[in-house]
Amino acid sequence: MARSWQDLRPRVISGVAMVVIGLLVIWWGGHPLRVAFAAIAGGMVWELVRLLTPEAHKSALAMALAAGLALLAALYLPILVALPLLLAPAMAGIAWVPRHRVLYLSFTAMILVAAFGMVQLREVSGMVWLLWLVLVIVATDVAGYFAGRAIGGPKFWPRVSPKKTWAGTAAGWVAAGLVGFAFASQTPVGYSLIGLSVAVSMASQMGDMAESAMKRRVGAKDSSSLIPGHGGLLDRFDGMLGGAVFLLLIGPWAGLPVGVN
Numbered sequence: 001m002a003r004s005w006q007d008l009r010p011r012v013i014s015g016v017a018m019v020v021i022g023l024l025v026i027w028w029g030g031h032p033l034r035v036a037f038a039a040i041a042g043g044m045v046w047e048l049v050r051l052l053t054p055e056a057h058k059s060a061l062a063m064a065l066a067a068g069l070a071l072l073a074a075l076y077l078p079i080l081v082a083l084p085l086l087l088a089p090a091m092a093g094i095a096w097v098p099r100h101r102v103l104y105l106s107f108t109a110m111i112l113v114a115a116f117g118m119v120q121l122r123e124v125s126g127m128v129w130l131l132w133l134v135l136v137i138v139a140t141d142v143a144g145y146f147a148g149r150a151i152g153g154p155k156f157w158p159r160v161s162p163k164k165t166w167a168g169t170a171a172g173w174v175a176a177g178l179v180g181f182a183f184a185s186q187t188p189v190g191y192s193l194i195g196l197s198v199a200v201s202m203a204s205q206m207g208d209m210a211e212s213a214m215k216r217r218v219g220a221k222d223s224s225s226l227i228p229g230h231g232g233l234l235d236r237f238d239g240m241l242g243g244a245v246f247l248l249l250i251g252p253w254a255g256l257p258v259g260v261n
Contacts, residue, residue: 014227018236019138026130029122034075041115042068043233045089047223048107051215051234052100059096063089063108071112075119086112103214107241114244121247125256132183132193133200133247137239139179140172140201141208147171161212169205176201189256196254200243207242211235 025036046064049056067089074082090108097104122130148168156164180197184190211234215221224232247256 015142018227022134023131026122026127026134029127033122034072034119037115037119038068038072038075040233040237041071041111043226044111044223044237045108047226047232047234048104048111049093049097051218051220051223052104053098056097063093063096066092067108067112071115074112074116082116086116100218103217107211107214110241110245113248114241117248118240118244121244128183128186129256132179132187132197133243134240135183136176136179136197136200137204137243139175140204141239143175144168144172144205157209160209160216164209172205173198173201196250196256199250200247203246204239204243207238207240207245210242211238 025033042064045067046060049060049063053059070085070089074085077085087109089112090105093104093108094101118130118133121133144164145168148163148165148171151165151167151171153165153167155162156166156169176197177194180194181191183197184193187193189196211223215223222231223234226232227236250256
């Protein structure tokens with residue numbers, strides 16, 4: 001039992017630091033928010049290239065820089081000009097990434113679209129919506145971690161992610177629903193937000209599983225060692241990718257105030 005909790009202390013310390021910094025950036029908004037998301041997206045693309053082609057150090061740096069700058073520029077341009085920029089780094093990978101190009105294309109496009117959408121959510125729909133999205137995904141991850149370790153039981157998908165259990169997965173849904181309940185009175189959606197929160201939780205878990213499957217494919221445990229107790233940026237924000245992309249797709253159809261400047 002002690003071994004299963006051995007990463008708890010560094011995980012908690014790193015997690016608290018990320019939550020505090022993240023809340024400050026979300027509250028601040030504007031230029032700091034845009035720069036922060038561009039830096040995170042660039043770091044995730046760097047990890048992605050390093051995972052897929054460990055020997056391609058120059059390609060990893062080039063793609064990371066291209067992704068970060070493309071996202072930053074897109075956030076200051078009209079949407080019809082911004083859209084090609086968001087996909088350009090993914091397309092450039094055809095020339096710069098010699099292997100696993102489909103994985104590179106898919107994840108890079110998802111990273112940049114998700115980051116762009118989350119910034120737009122803060123700037124167009126308001127701080128409450130982005131805060132809700134982030135807290136739903138954080139609650140899903142935290143509840144899944146503790147319930148999975150404490151309860152154990154049948155594995156969710158052992159071939160892809162040996163540590164994840166059905167208990168942890170279901171606990172994530174419950175935690176997300178509670179976040180939705182807490183935010184229900186703060187949005188025009190009302191208590192329908194509970195159902196949407198659970199759906200976003202599921203989408204975030206799908207993003208987590210997709211990243212785990214990719215690491216299995218290339219034989220890696222973590223995307224990097226940038227964050228003590230958590231691995232890398234991809235390991236920490238894979239759920240954000242799934243949840244944010246899902247919200248972008250479903251938001252307008254569900255009548256949510258999700259738009260673009």
